[in-house]
Amino acid sequence: xxxxxxxxxxxxxxxxxxxxxxxxxxxxxxxxxxxxxxxxxxxxxxxxxxxxxxxxxxxxxxxxxxxxxxxxxxxxxxxxxxxxxxxxxxxxxxxxxxxxxxxxxxxxxxxxxxxxxxxxxxxxxxxxxxxxxxxxxxxxxxxxxxxxxxxxxxxxxxxxxxxxxxxxxxxxxxxxxxxxxxxxxxxxxxxxxxxxxxxxxxxx
Amino acid sequence: xxxxxxxxxxxxxxxxxxxxxxxxxxxxxxxxxxxxxxxxxxxxxxxxxxxxxxxxxxxxxxxxxxxxxxxxxxxxxxxxxxxxxxxxxxxxxxxxxxxxxxxxxxxxxxxxxxxxxxxxxxxxxxxxxxxxxxxxxxxxxxxxxxxxxxxxxxxxxxxxxxxxxxxxxxxxxxxxxxxxxxxxxxxxxxxxxxxxxxxxxxxx
Numbered sequence: 001x002x003x004x005x006x007x008x009x010x011x012x013x014x015x016x017x018x019x020x021x022x023x024x025x026x027x028x029x030x031x032x033x034x035x036x037x038x039x040x041x042x043x044x045x046x047x048x049x050x051x052x053x054x055x056x057x058x059x060x061x062x063x064x065x066x067x068x069x070x071x072x073x074x075x076x077x078x079x080x081x082x083x084x085x086x087x088x089x090x091x092x093x094x095x096x097x098x099x100x101x102x103x104x105x106x107x108x109x110x111x112x113x114x115x116x117x118x119x120x121x122x123x124x125x126x127x128x129x130x131x132x133x134x135x136x137x138x139x140x141x142x143x144x145x146x147x148x149x150x151x152x153x154x155x156x157x158x159x160x161x162x163x164x165x166x167x168x169x170x171x172x173x174x175x176x177x178x179x180x181x182x183x184x185x186x187x188x189x190x191x192x193x194x195x196x197x198x199x200x201x202x203x204x
Numbered sequence: 205x206x207x208x209x210x211x212x213x214x215x216x217x218x219x220x221x222x223x224x225x226x227x228x229x230x231x232x233x234x235x236x237x238x239x240x241x242x243x244x245x246x247x248x249x250x251x252x253x254x255x256x257x258x259x260x261x262x263x264x265x266x267x268x269x270x271x272x273x274x275x276x277x278x279x280x281x282x283x284x285x286x287x288x289x290x291x292x293x294x295x296x297x298x299x300x301x302x303x304x305x306x307x308x309x310x311x312x313x314x315x316x317x318x319x320x321x322x323x324x325x326x327x328x329x330x331x332x333x334x335x336x337x338x339x340x341x342x343x344x345x346x347x348x349x350x351x352x353x354x355x356x357x358x359x360x361x362x363x364x365x366x367x368x369x370x371x372x373x374x375x376x377x378x379x380x381x382x383x384x385x386x387x388x389x390x391x392x393x394x395x396x397x398x399x400x401x402x403x404x405x406x407x408x
Contacts, residue, residue, distance in 0.1 A: 003405065008401050008405065009398070012394070012397055012398065012401065016376075016378065016394070017378065020377075020378065071405075072397075072400075072401050072404075072405060073400065073401070073404040073405055074397055074400060074401070078396075078400060080396065087294075087295035087298060087299075088292075088295045090291075091291035091292045091295050092392070094291060095291075095392070097376070097392075097393050101393065102393075102397075103393060103396050141400075141403065142396055142399055142400065142403075144392065165403045166396075166399035166400065166402070166403050167399075168392060168395045168396060168399065172220075172301070173224075174220065174221065174224065182399050182402040182403055183399075184395040184398055184399055186390055186392070186395055188296070188299070188301075188348065188372060188390070189301050189305065189306075189307060190216070190220070191372045191388040191390055192282075192284065192307050192346055192370075192372060193216055193219075193276075193278055193306075194213070194216060194388055195346055195370035195371075195372065195386045195387075195388055196276075196277065196278060196282060196345075196346065196370065197212050197216065197276050197277070197278070198370070198386040199345065199346075199369045199370050199386055200276075200277040201207065201212065201275075201276060201277055
């Protein structure tokens with residue numbers, strides 16, 4: 001069954017709430033108060049999960065968590081890489097969640113061969129010209145893109161040519177990508193602007 | 205006039221497109237093809253801007269950019285701080301966009317006094333116990349929160365007590381904040397999950 005995109009995003013958020021732990025069972029009413037969606041919307045979302053996750057007395061939290069992971073195909077380890085080993089990129093090389101979680105950081109790339117050689121890293125580092133080979137060898141599907149603004153499109157093009165399917169883009173650039181490649185933009189100035197708007201243009 | 209939240213978000217995205225530069229004038233049709241919204245929606249959004257930004261032959265890009273900034277109150281320098289000076293937090297201390305842009309990084313805080321003393325930074329650093337004083341002295345309104353997961357809520361509480369109005373939260377925690385405080389969550393694992401879902405559960 002095809003799940004609508006907004007339902008997927010809500011299930012993802014519900015997964016995050018469930019992972020915080022708490023009670024062993026949850027009712028639709030409790031989820032409503034935690035997540036802020038209507039009970040009807042929650043029941044509908046949960047109906048997409050192909051699993052027996054509880055009854056009238058409440059959903060079993062662990063079963064619900066597993067069912068969401070399975071349905072959204074988050075129930076296995078996925079390989080990722082980071083491109084651009086400046087301050088931000090090298091911070092992610094040492095990011096704890098990538099060493100024991102569902103996303104395993106498998107390689108780091110930088111155009112500067114010298115930087116690749118001297119950086120100390122728990123993850124193997126490679127010069128950019130090895131990108132195609134390494135991405136295919138390890139079946140890496142998603143990349144963090146941490147290069148400077150003026151190199152972002154070129155680096156994205158190389159990643160896509162190597163077969164990458166998703167990019168978390170930290171550069172302040174709207175990337176041009178083919179329709180089969182997914183992009184999420186993370187740029188802190190955009191987040192700040194969004195907050196600023198909420199703070200300063202809310203109803204008085 | 206109160207602008208609906210989705211219209212604000214679209215105007216923010218349009219601002220980003222305009223800042224990339226290009227043509228001196230833009231028609232609704234061109235914006236439609238760049239941004240992917242309908243012409244009607246674009247015209248309606250632009251009607252919220254209290255400014256003369258063009259006519260039938262197209263919008264004047266520079267005037268449109270200025271009008272969006274003015275209407276969304278992004279036309280001035282806003283002071284921000286960073287709390288938590290680990291790898292990610294200290295990467296942001298040196299972030300170019302915060303040294304000459306609309307958001308001016310004014311202070312960094314860390315609970316570890318030793319770290320505050322030895323880190324080299326273009327921005328003044330303070331121990332956490334000075335947070336209240338510094339935030340008020342410089343009228344800092346927004347903070348980046350880069351502390352570890354188990355310290356995030358406590359640090360957020362201190363920021364809110366000091367009068368902060370917006371938080372960009374990098375910790376994988378759903379923060380509890382009063383309704384007048386705005387939060388944007390940036391957590392790279394959430395972005396990866398969102399991408400993974402799009403890659404692996406799309407219509408075949």
